[in-house]
Amino acid sequence: DGGITQSPKYLFRKEGQNVTLSCEQNLNHDAMYWYRQDPGQGLRLIYYSQIVNDFQKGDIAEGYSVSREKKESFPLTVTSAQKNPTAFYLCASSTRAGAGNTIYFGEGSWLTVV
Amino acid sequence: DQQVKQNSPSLSVQEGRISILNCDYTNSMFDYFLWYKKYPAEGPTFLISISSIKDKNEDGRFTVFLNKSAKHLSLHIVPSQPGDSAVYFCAAILAQYNFNKFYFGSGTKLNVKP
Numbered sequence: 001d002g003g004i005t006q007s008p009k010y011l012f013r014k015e016g017q018n019v020t021l022s023c024e025q026n027l028n029h030d031a032m033y034w035y036r037q038d039p040g041q042g043l044r045l046i047y048y049s050q051i052v053n054d055f056q057k058g059d060i061a062e063g064y065s066v067s068r069e070k071k072e073s074f075p076l077t078v079t080s081a082q083k084n085p086t087a088f089y090l091c092a093s094s095t096r097a098g099a100g101n102t103i104y105f106g107e108g109s110w111l112t113v114v
Numbered sequence: 115d116q117q118v119k120q121n122s123p124s125l126s127v128q129e130g131r132i133s134i135l136n137c138d139y140t141n142s143m144f145d146y147f148l149w150y151k152k153y154p155a156e157g158p159t160f161l162i163s164i165s166s167i168k169d170k171n172e173d174g175r176f177t178v179f180l181n182k183s184a185k186h187l188s189l190h191i192v193p194s195q196p197g198d199s200a201v202y203f204c205a206a207i208l209a210q211y212n213f214n215k216f217y218f219g220s221g222t223k224l225n226v227k228p
Binding site: 004033041088 | 120123146148150155156157158159160163203205207209212213214216218219220221
C-alpha cells in the first residue's frame with residue numbers, strides 16, 4: 001500500500017530534550033512537508049523540501065530542524081529551543097509540480113512535553 | 115498574511131440537510147483548490163478539488179463551487195450524514211517555478227446531528 005508513515009504516534013518529551021519524529025513515504029513524491037496543528041487551530045507549515053538534500057523554512061521553523069538525505073524520508077527534530085512543542089505534527093508529501101496535484105498526509109504524531 | 119481564510123470555525127447541521135462550508139482567498143493567481151476532511155488525531159484526507167478554470171465540480175454528495183470574481187469557494191454536502199462530522203480544510207495551490215505551494219485555511223468543524 002502506498003502512503004506516508006509517521007512514527008511514533010505518541011511521544012512524551014522532558015523539558016530540555018531533543019526529539020525526532022520520523023516520516024517515510026513510498027509514493028515516489030519529490031516534495032515533503034511538516035505541519036503543526038494546535039488544538040482548535042489550522043495547519044502551520046514548519047519546513048518543506050522540494051527535493052533530496054534541499055529544504056526551506058516554513059512559517060514557524062524556529063526551534064525545529066530537518067534533513068532530507070533520502071527521497072523517502074524527512075525526519076523532524078524538535079529541539080529544546082522550541083518553547084511550546086506540545087502539538088499534533090503532520091507530515092505530508094506531493095509531486096513537485098503539475099496541474100491539480102494533491103498533498104497527502106500521514107496519520108500524525110502527538111508530542112507532549114512533560 | 116493568511117491568503118486562504120475560513121471565517122466560520124464551526125457549523126452545526128441536522129442530518130439529511132445541506133451543509134455549506136465556505137472559504138475565501140486573496141491571491142488571484144491560485145490555480146487549483148482542494149478540500150480536505152480531518153477526524154481528531156488523524157491526518158487530513160483529500161475530499162474534492164476544482165481547477166480555477168471551472169466553477170463547479172461534483173463527486174457524489176460533495177460539490178465544490180468556485181466564484182473567481184468574489185475569490186470565494188464553497189463545499190456543499192447533500193444530504194449531510196453524522197459520519198460527515200469532522201474538521202474541513204480548504205487549500206489553494208500556487209504554481210511557482212517547478213514547484214506547487216499549498217496554502218491552507220484554518221478549518222471549519224462540522225457537526226451533523228442525528
